Amino acid sequence: VRLVVNASNASTRQIPETLFGIFFEEINHAGAGGIWAELVSNRGFEAGGPNVPSNISPWSIIGNESTISVSTDRSSCFDRNKVALRMDVLCDSEGINVCPTGGVGIYNPGFWGMNIKQGKAYKVTLFVRSSGKIDVSISLTDSSGLKKLATSSIISSDVSNWTKMEVLLNASETNPNSRLQLTTSKKGVIWFDQVSAMPLETYKGHGFRNDLVQMMADLEPRFIRFPGGCFVEGEWLRNAFRWKETVGPWEQRPGHFGDVWMYWTDDGLGYFEFLQLAEDLGAAPVWVFNNGISHQDEVDTSAISPFVQEALDSIEFARGDPNSTWGSIRASMGHPEPFDLKYVAIGNEDCGKKNYRGNYVKIYHAMKRAYPDIKIISNCDGSSRKLDHPADYYDFHIYTSANQMFSMAHRFDKTSRTGPKAFVSEYAVTGSDAGKGSLLAALAEAAFLIGLEKNSDIVEMASYAPLFVNTNDRRWNPDAIVFNSSHLYGTPSYWMQRFFVGSSGATLLDTTLDANSASSLIASSIIWKNPEDEHNYLRIKIVNFGSNEVSLKISVNHLNAFSIQKSGSSQTVLTSRNLMDENSLNDPMKVIPIKIPLNTAGENMDVVLPSHSLTSLDLFME
Numbered sequence: 001v002r003l004v005v006n007a008s009n010a011s012t013r014q015i016p017e018t019l020f021g022i023f024f025e026e027i028n029h030a031g032a033g034g035i036w037a038e039l040v041s042n043r044g045f046e047a048g049g050p051n052v053p054s055n056i057s058p059w060s061i062i063g064n065e066s067t068i069s070v071s072t073d074r075s076s077c078f079d080r081n082k083v084a085l086r087m088d089v090l091c092d093s094e095g096i097n098v099c100p101t102g103g104v105g106i107y108n109p110g111f112w113g114m115n116i117k118q119g120k121a122y123k124v125t126l127f128v129r130s131s132g133k134i135d136v137s138i139s140l141t142d143s144s145g146l147k148k149l150a151t152s153s154i155i156s157s158d159v160s161n162w163t164k165m166e167v168l169l170n171a172s173e174t175n176p177n178s179r180l181q182l183t184t185s186k187k188g189v190i191w192f193d194q195v196s197a198m199p200l201e202t203y204k205g206h207g208f209r210n211d212l213v214q215m216m217a218d219l220e221p222r223f224i225r226f227p228g229g230c231f232v233e234g235e236w237l238r239n240a241f242r243w244k245e246t247v248g249p250w251e252q253r254p255g256h257f258g259d260v261w262m263y264w265t266d267d268g269l270g271y272f273e274f275l276q277l278a279e280d281l282g283a284a285p286v287w288v289f290n291n292g293i294s295h296q297d298e299v300d301t302s303a304i305s306p307f308v309q310e311a312l313d314s315i316e317f318a319r320g321d322p323n324s325t326w327g328s329i330r331a332s333m334g335h336p337e338p339f340d341l342k343y344v345a346i347g348n349e350d351c352g353k354k355n356y357r358g359n360y361v362k363i364y365h366a367m368k369r370a371y372p373d374i375k376i377i378s379n380c381d382g383s384s385r386k387l388d389h390p391a392d393y394y395d396f397h398i399y400t401s402a403n404q405m406f407s408m409a410h411r412f413d414k415t416s417r418t419g420p421k422a423f424v425s426e427y428a429v430t431g432s433d434a435g436k437g438s439l440l441a442a443l444a445e446a447a448f449l450i451g452l453e454k455n456s457d458i459v460e461m462a463s464y465a466p467l468f469v470n471t472n473d474r475r476w477n478p479d480a481i482v483f484n485s486s487h488l489y490g491t492p493s494y495w496m497q498r499f500f501v502g503s504s505g506a507t508l509l510d511t512t513l514d515a516n517s518a519s520s521l522i523a524s525s526i527i528w529k530n531p532e533d534e535h536n537y538l539r540i541k542i543v544n545f546g547s548n549e550v551s552l553k554i555s556v557n558h559l560n561a562f563s564i565q566k567s568g569s570s571q572t573v574l575t576s577r578n579l580m581d582e583n584s585l586n587d588p589m590k591v592i593p594i595k596i597p598l599n600t601a602g603e604n605m606d607v608v609l610p611s612h613s614l615t616s617l618d619l620f621m622e
C-alpha cells in the first residue's frame, strides 16, 4: 500500500488552534469525589434536602443510644443552607455513664474512602456551636476507626455563637480507605456544620486532585467545555446547575441534587472553580448554561428574561470589572483579573425542545449586544442543513458503534463550507463495541478524529465524552479516565487522544492512500513544533482498522527547506493482542502506546502497520 504526503505550500492548511479539547461533565462523580479534592461527602448535612429531619448519609454515628443522639435542625448560621447537625452527648469522661474509649461522635468515609497519604497534610475546617465547653478530637483514621493516621483537637470554653475552627492534620501512614472522625468524651450538646477536609497539596493550589488533573493536562487541551451535558439541564429545572448558587464562600453554597446522574454535590466545584481550572490548564473555557429547559420542563419564551439576565450575569462574573456587581464577587474570591471567557453554549441537546429556538434567540441577541466578541454555540446540528437561527458554532454529538464511527471519518466531507463552524463536543464509541473502554473503540475514534483534522476548515473544536468515571458510581460507559480514591488509568480512548496532542494549530498536509486500501486504512499528516524540544516534526498518523498487517510504502514530497532525519524520529503504536482488550485498575497499562526509534525514517520509507492499530510516525526535520 502506498501513502503519499504532499508538503508543498499550495496543499497545506492551518488546523484551528482550538481543535482538540476536553469536555468535563459532573457525571460518574467526576467532580464531587473526583477532580475536586474535598474529602468529605455531604459536608453541610444538606444532602437530604432543606427540611429536617434530614439525611446525613454518608456520615455515621460512633456510639449507641445510651451514649449519643444525633439529629438535624435548621440552626445553621448560613442562610442558604440552614441544616446543621446536632449531637447530644449523653456520656461523660467520668460518672455513671462513662463514654467508651475513644469517645462518641460521627465519622465521614468521604467518597468511598478517603485517600490519606503518609507525610501529607490535610486541612480540616468546620463550624461549631455549643452552650458549654467543648473538647472534640478530630482524626483521620482507618476504615474501622481504631487506627489513627492523624489527630488533633479543638478545645474551647466559648463557642456559644457559631465559630469557624481549622486544624492541620499530618498523616503518619498511608491508607486509601480512611475516614474523618469527630469524637468527644464530654457530655453536652454540640452543633456542627460545613465540615471540610482538603489535602494541602492540590493542582496549582486551587483545590483539584493532582493525579486526575495531570491526566487532563497531559492532553494539552485547547478548551474545556463544562459543566455538562445533561448535568446543565437537570431532569427537572429545579435540579439544574444554576451558577449563582455555586459561587462565593464555599461554606455558604447550598449544594444541589443532580437528578440526571442521581447524586448530591456540595458544589465546592462551582462556576468559579471551573473557570480557574480552565486557566490552570491553559484551555479556553466553554461555558454551557441552562436556557430555561430541562429534560422534563421548560420555561416559556415569553417568561425567559430572568434566564437571559442569569446568562448575562455569568459573563459579568467571569469577565466584568472587579467593581461590577458580579465581577466584584469574582474578585472577592481571589481573581480580580477577568477570566478569558470567549465561548458559551446555550443549553445542551435541547434543539428539539419546544421553546429552544425562542429562548435561544433571545439569549443570543442580548448576549451579542452586551458582549459582541462572545462566540455562541447552538444545540442544533448545522452539518446537513443550514441553521434557521444565528450562531457562531453548532454542537454535534455522536455516540455509535465502532464501524459507524470509523465511517464517520467522512461525515463532514460534504458539509457546506460556509456558515457556522462545527463543535463536535461529544463523541465516543458506545455499546458492546466499547465495553468499558476497548481498543476497538479507540481505533474507530482515532479514524473519526483523523477525519476531523481533514475537515478542520469547518470543524473547529472536538472533545471526547465522558472524561471521567469513579468506579464506585459508573453511570455511563465508557469513559476516558477511570479512578477510585487512590488509583487511576486511561482507557485506550484516552491514550488515543494523546496521539492528537500537537494537532491543534499545526499545519495539515495533503495525504493520500491507495484507493483499494480505503476500506480499512485512514491517515493524515501534520507539521508541528514540539514544545518539549522546540523542534519541527512531520507526524503521520495511520489507523489500520483491518485484521491484516499492512506494509506501507511512504513517500514525502516537496518538503523543500527541510529534510527528514533518522536520528530523533520515532514510531508510536497503540495496539493489543485482542481487539476488545481494555485497561483496568489491576492491569492499567495493558493497552498503551509503545514508542520506539524509527531508524528507517526518510522521505521514502517502508513501515509495517500491525493489524488493528493506530500508528504515529514522528519524523524529525532539519
Ligand code: AHR
Residues within 6 Å of the ligand: 025, 027, 228, 229, 230, 231, 348, 349, 426, 465, 466, 476
Ligand atoms: O456524555 C454523557 C451524556 O451524553 C451528556 O450528559 C449528554 O450531553 C449526552 O446525552
